[in-house]
Amino acid sequence: MTHPVLAHLAAAADRPGPVVMGVVNVTPDSFSDGGRWIETDAALAHARALVAEGALVVDVGGESTRPGATRPSLDEELRRVVPVVEALAAEGVVVSVDTMRAEVAREALAVGGAIINDVSGGLADPQMPALVAESGAPFVVMHWRGHAHDMQTRAHYDDVVAEVCAELLERVDVLLAAGAQRDQLVLDPGIGFAKTAEHNWALLAALERVVDLGLPVLLGTSRKGFLGKVGRAEGDERPLDARAVVTAATSARAARAGVWCVRVHDVTATVDAIDVAAALGEVPSRL
Numbered sequence: 001m002t003h004p005v006l007a008h009l010a011a012a013a014d015r016p017g018p019v020v021m022g023v024v025n026v027t028p029d030s031f032s033d034g035g036r037w038i039e040t041d042a043a044l045a046h047a048r049a050l051v052a053e054g055a056l057v058v059d060v061g062g063e064s065t066r067p068g069a070t071r072p073s074l075d076e077e078l079r080r081v082v083p084v085v086e087a088l089a090a091e092g093v094v095v096s097v098d099t100m101r102a103e104v105a106r107e108a109l110a111v112g113g114a115i116i117n118d119v120s121g122g123l124a125d126p127q128m129p130a131l132v133a134e135s136g137a138p139f140v141v142m143h144w145r146g147h148a149h150d151m152q153t154r155a156h157y158d159d160v161v162a163e164v165c166a167e168l169l170e171r172v173d174v175l176l177a178a179g180a181q182r183d184q185l186v187l188d189p190g191i192g193f194a195k196t197a198e199h200n201w202a203l204l205a206a207l208e209r210v211v212d213l214g215l216p217v218l219l220g221t222s223r224k225g226f227l228g229k230v231g232r233a234e235g236d237e238r239p240l241d242a243r244a245v246v247t248a249a250t251s252a253r254a255a256r257a258g259v260w261c262v263r264v265h266d267v268t269a270t271v272d273a274i275d276v277a278a279a280l281g282e283v284p285s286r287l
């Protein structure tokens with residue numbers, strides 16, 4: 001059984017391969033584009049541009065999750081996110097809200113947000129599982145081992161793929177026990193969260209094992225540090241605005257693995273890469 005919002009997106013998709021989710025960080029300090037979209041009008045203009053490039057969903061976030069980031073207050077996160085979600089939803093855009101706070105998710109859904117994207121998978125806010133159950137909204141359960149200020153101290157695994165899968169399934173059990181429905185849940189391996197570059201590559205190489213857990217999968221590699229560094233000498237990593245191609249290559253990989261959605265800052269490059277994978281017959285039929 002597919003959740004109606006996910007079914008709508010599948011029906012809206014005009015190409016094979018993952019749904020493309022465009023990123024709009026309404027934050028002053030996100031690693032990938034901090035500050036550029038902090039003003040509501042700038043965020044809206046950017047979101048519209050991403051939709052024009054082929055994004056079927058726009059992910060609106062008000063809290064930076066980069067290592068070392070400090071958390072905004074609840075009121076500040078609400079101030080950043082709610083006006084953008086409301087305006088985009090009013091224009092018919094499918095909006096996901098990237099938040100770890102149940103109150104922000106609740107407010108965003110109340111003004112038309114369609115999906116909750118919680119990088120903590122419901123761990124950061126004990127109220128989130130109940131909100132997920134109460135709302136019935138699709139919920140992205142990302143693998144997470146702690147807030148930005150110390151998550152990289154938890155990047156220790158004997159078998160990162162097996163442990164990430166097991167910990168994701170633990171979150172699924174908690175959410176189902178709280179009353180959420182299975183068709184609400186989307187899994188995400190949490191690339192770059194409590195993971196080294198080696199862990200990220202191992203997870204990308206084994207994406208089918210995450211897909212085989214039997215729920216839609218979302219992948220977020222876009223512009224992340226391990227992509228900046230790949231193939232480059234120390235100190236010669238790609239600048240943030242030169243990571244569209246490396247990100248797109250991982251989007252093609254995601255398409256080949258049957259991933260449901262890719263969350264990216266540079267939509268066109270990813271759409272192009274997925275189109276090539278599809279033309280080569282490498283993309284499984286949609287979920």
Ligand SMILES: Nc1nc2ncc(COP(=O)(O)O)nc2c(=O)[nH]1
Nearest residue numbers: 030031032065117140142188191220
């Ligand atoms: N579901 C999901 N959400 C995320 N939100 C933020 C970031 C990192 O920050 P960014 O907004 O600058 O990309 N990565 C993810 C991710 O990998 N998966």
